[in-house]
Amino acid sequence: MKYEMTPQEKRLARTAWAVGLLVLLVIVLVDLGVHHHAHFEQDGLTFDTLPEFYPIFGFGSAFTLIIVAKTLAIALKRKDTFYADD
Amino acid sequence: MQMTDFPPALILLSGALLIPAAKGRLRWALAFALPVLALADAWQVITVGAESHVAFLNMTLNPVHVHPATPVFATVFAIMVLGGVLYAFNQKREHELPAACVYAGGALGVLFCGDLVSMFIFWEVMTLGSTVLIWSGRREDSQGAGLRYFGMHAFGGVLLLMGIIIVINQRIHAGDADPLAFRHFDEMVQGWSTLGWDSAGMWLILIGMLVNAGAPPFSSWIPDSYPQGSASGTVILSAFTTKTAVFTLMTAFAGVEVVIYFGLYMAIYGVVYGILENDIRRLLSYSLVNQVGFMLVGIGLGTHLAIDGAAGHAFAHIIYKALLFMATGSVLWATGRTKMNQLGGLYRTMPITMWCLIIGGLSISGFPLTSGFTSKSMVVQAITDEAARMAALGQSHNHLIVTWILFEAATAGVFIDACVKLTWFVFFQKDSGLRPPEVPWNMRAAMIGFAGICVFLGIFPGPLYAILPYQGEAAEYAKVVYSVDHLTLMLGMLLFAGLSFFVLLPLLKRTESITLDLDWIWRRFIPKFWHDVVTPLLEGLDRAHKTLLEWIPARFTEDPSLPPSVRRRLPGSWAVSVPVLLITVMLLTYLLIYFWLLPTTT
Numbered sequence: 001m002k003y004e005m006t007p008q009e010k011r012l013a014r015t016a017w018a019v020g021l022l023v024l025l026v027i028v029l030v031d032l033g034v035h036h037h038a039h040f041e042q043d044g045l046t047f048d049t050l051p052e053f054y055p056i057f058g059f060g061s062a063f064t065l066i067i068v069a070k071t072l073a074i075a076l077k078r079k080d081t082f083y084a085d086d
Numbered sequence: 087m088q089m090t091d092f093p094p095a096l097i098l099l100s101g102a103l104l105i106p107a108a109k110g111r112l113r114w115a116l117a118f119a120l121p122v123l124a125l126a127d128a129w130q131v132i133t134v135g136a137e138s139h140v141a142f143l144n145m146t147l148n149p150v151h152v153h154p155a156t157p158v159f160a161t162v163f164a165i166m167v168l169g170g171v172l173y174a175f176n177q178k179r180e181h182e183l184p185a186a187c188v189y190a191g192g193a194l195g196v197l198f199c200g201d202l203v204s205m206f207i208f209w210e211v212m213t214l215g216s217t218v219l220i221w222s223g224r225r226e227d228s229q230g231a232g233l234r235y236f237g238m239h240a241f242g243g244v245l246l247l248m249g250i251i252i253v254i255n256q257r258i259h260a261g262d263a264d265p266l267a268f269r270h271f272d273e274m275v276q277g278w279s280t281l282g283w284d285s286a287g288m289w290l291i292l293i294g295m296l297v298n299a300g301a302p303p304f305s306s307w308i309p310d311s312y313p314q315g316s317a318s319g320t321v322i323l324s325a326f327t328t329k330t331a332v333f334t335l336m337t338a339f340a341g342v343e344v345v346i347y348f349g350l351y352m353a354i355y356g357v358v359y360g361i362l363e364n365d366i367r368r369l370l371s372y373s374l375v376n377q378v379g380f381m382l383v384g385i386g387l388g389t390h391l392a393i394d395g396a397a398g399h400a401f402a403h404i405i406y407k408a409l410l411f412m413a414t415g416s417v418l419w420a421t422g423r424t425k426m427n428q429l430g431g432l433y434r435t436m437p438i439t440m441w442c443l444i445i446g447g448l449s450i451s452g453f454p455l456t457s458g459f460t461s462k463s464m465v466v467q468a469i470t471d472e473a474a475r476m477a478a479l480g481q482s483h484n485h486l487i488v489t490w491i492l493f494e495a496a497t498a499g500v501f502i503d504a505c506v507k508l509t510w511f512v513f514f515q516k517d518s519g520l521r522p523p524e525v526p527w528n529m530r531a532a533m534i535g536f537a538g539i540c541v542f543l544g545i546f547p548g549p550l551y552a553i554l555p556y557q558g559e560a561a562e563y564a565k566v567v568y569s570v571d572h573l574t575l576m577l578g579m580l581l582f583a584g585l586s587f588f589v590l591l592p593l594l595k596r597t598e599s600i601t602l603d604l605d606w607i608w609r610r611f612i613p614k615f616w617h618d619v620v621t622p623l624l625e626g627l628d629r630a631h632k633t634l635l636e637w638i639p640a641r642f643t644e645d646p647s648l649p650p651s652v653r654r655r656l657p658g659s660w661a662v663s664v665p666v667l668l669i670t671v672m673l674l675t676y677l678l679i680y681f682w683l684l685p686t687t688t
Contacts, residue, residue: 003517004433024585027578034574040487042477059578061495062502062586065354065630069361070593076602080364080425083609084227 028055091138093149094128095162095195095208098167098349101187102215105219106180117171117183124194125164132157137200145266150210151200153268155397156557159329161553162401163190165539166325166408169439173412173532174318181222186322189215201266202250205334209298210247211646212327213239216350219323223315234609235311238297238304246294252287271338285673292339298331299382300375301348306605308375313367313424317415320367324374324411325404332381332400336555341388342527356498360602361594365424366414366512370407373450373504376496377403384465388555389472391563395464397554402457402543406449409536410504413443416529417512419521427596430515436524438511442533447505449540451580452497457543459576460567461550466493467563491629498583506587511596565670568619624664 005013024078031052047053101120108116130136131150138150167190174182192215195208213236220232243332259263271288300308308328311622315323339345363369377399384396415441417432429498433440445456452458469490476483524530543550545569551560587594 003519005517008260024581027574027581031574031578034570036571036575039490040473042474043487045487052578054575054578055582057494058498059582061498062583063590065357065495065499066361066502066586066593068592068605069358072358073362073601077599078602080598080600082600082602 091136091150094124095191097124098187098191099134102184121164121167147204147206148200150198151363155333156197157553158397158401158498159333162404163194169532169536170322173321175528176526177318179222181261185215186216193330196330199268202268205268206250210243219319220311220314223319225314225472228314231311231314240306242294242297245290249287249290259656260606276284288506295331295334299328299378302351303604304602304639305375307366309371312371313503315418321408321411324407328378328567336385340393342384343386346386349379352379353496357496357503359601360503364596366428367424370410373500376500387468387472389468391464391559392468394554394556394560395468396548402461405536405539409446413439416525419525421520426511429512429518431517433513435521438524438530442537444509445537445540450504451501454573455544457540460547464563498579501580501583502587506584610626
């Protein structure tokens with residue numbers, strides 16, 4: 001059964017999305033002004049001091065993990081009654 | 087025995103006898119009083135640094151001993167029981183409270199064990215209590231899951247016992263003054279890569295502990311069994327088995343490098359399987375494996391800061407994990423459902439549960455202002471510190487760079503899993519038409535209390551840092567935990583991980599499915615193999631055997647010159663001979679192990 005959102009709920013959802021995107025924008029702007037220290041400086045690795053490294057890293061790693069999971073699911077997904085059917 | 091060396095575990099264990107005998111208010115008064123008394127006793131023992139010596143068989147056991155990590159674990163265990171009892175206050179399952187007392191009592195017992203034998207005894211007490219707790223969940227698969235859980239832990243327990251016996255024997259032969267002692271296996275750190283018979287005992291103990299921690303290939307027992315508890319039972323279940331394993335690994339195997347890799351596998355595995363999971367409490371079980379993985383990385387590193395991080399994270403984890411299981415338990419209690427595809431839109435009527443779940447989810451992800459932020463980041467710091475130290479010594483440390491990257495990726499992953507995904511599919515997503523009322527006051531109070539602890543420790547980590555194994559390191563770390571660098575780093579990483587969830591949302595549509603795991607081998611493949619291959623083979627052999635046995639006596643029974651007693655001889659049967667064969671093989675294996683493992687010098 002489908003339920004429709006009331007106009008009030010629709011407004012609330014739109015506001016929530018807007019606030020969320022605004023927060024992301026603020027994070028991007030703030031990150032430009034912050035210098036992150038290099039975690040492995042002694043090895044000459046400074047990739048983590050690049051501007052916007054952490055937002056990109058966070059987005060990229062979560063994205064990759066979801067894709068990896070969905071790829072695994074092609075082979076390993078079963079109905080949740082799989083073992084109960086014995 | 088004085089009050090200062092009374093094992094705190096016995097106070098909780100006594101609940102198993104007292105609570106069933108009590109009725110009504112007294113029953114609950116006892117349930118609330120016992121963890122408080124146990125905590126008071128634990129701290130008395132810790133302050134005095136008491137030891138206790140009890141003669142048992144031919145040995146002197148020491149069930150009261152304070153390890154460096156005992157204070158932090160004992161404190162959180164007691165808080166956990168108290169919160170769990172409050173949350174369970176309105177439930178009527180008769181076996182659940184006594185079982186919880188046995189379970190938590192066993193766990194508390196392990197924390198105070200000075201010797202390997204009493205550790206093993208408490209270890210098994212814990213298994214018994216938790217199995218009953220799963221059974222009393224009375225959900226669809228509680229019985230089967232409880233049995234599988236018991237089998238898994240009996241298996242781990244046997245490995246542990248074998249290891250303990252071998253280690254004690256080796257110590258006696260080496261002239262050790264205290265052969266029973268439960269202490270760090272320094273030998274293993276010196277040469278863990280030597281996989282010889284000399285270290286077999288330690289390896290068996292390590293594997294036995296890793297089984298309880300949910301390490302591969304046995305991680306699946308956690309999502310298999312914990313979601314089968316009742317709403318309140320699972321809250322208790324989530325706290326003790328894996329964290330007791332973390333404690334024992336920390337005490338005996340800190341700095342054993344191989345533990346890092348087990349931890350990394352678990353951290354990634356928990357996220358990947360969690361992404362695919364549809365059941366809210368199975369999802370939390372996967373993220374539990376992920377979090378224990380983070381602790382194992384700290385234990386494998388073994389530096390003071392890493393151990394502090396792992397212990398502090400265990401404290402924070404027990405609280406927010408219980409909070410998450412309380413919130414999902416409330417959803418189960420209110421709607422009778424745990425599948426995300428059947429939920430949605432609950433924000434309208436269950437706002438308190440929703441905010442508590444969000445706070446738990448933010449804590450598990452290490453979001454600023456929550457306990458995960460101040461505890462887990464110590465392990466991250468320890469990884470980079472250790473890399474710098476090894477670099478200064480000119481040692482290869484590329485594995486630590488990889489560890490850092492995977493650790494942070496798994497942190498981003500668990501945020502989309504246990505925080506964004508859970509909140510979205512349960513409380514928003516679509517309107518499922520469900521309008522359940524908010525849960526009773528005691529469940530709300532327990533959730534709000536634990537959410538309060540999560541936020542408090544996120545803002546004022548001082549009291550937690552003060553009871554860690556090596557407080558000095560943590561106090562030093564407290565100065566940088568809220569640097570602008572660290573704060574913006576985590577915010578950027580987590581929030582943009584959250585964005586990727588919504589970008590890929592069409593891929594994440596919920597279906598009623600599970601993801602096969604390695605337990606397929608012993609739940610499906612081996613039974614099928616036995617049924618389809620081994621049984622026909624045995625039956626074929628049986629027929630051949632019978633034909634042979636019938637043919638030979640037939641030669642005699644038809645021979646009138648033989649006495650009737652010989653002629654009446656019946657053919658043999660596999661019903662007896664297969665078990666006899668199996669037992670013989672088992673005894674032979676045991677004999678071989680016994681001869682090879684034990685030093686020959688006396």
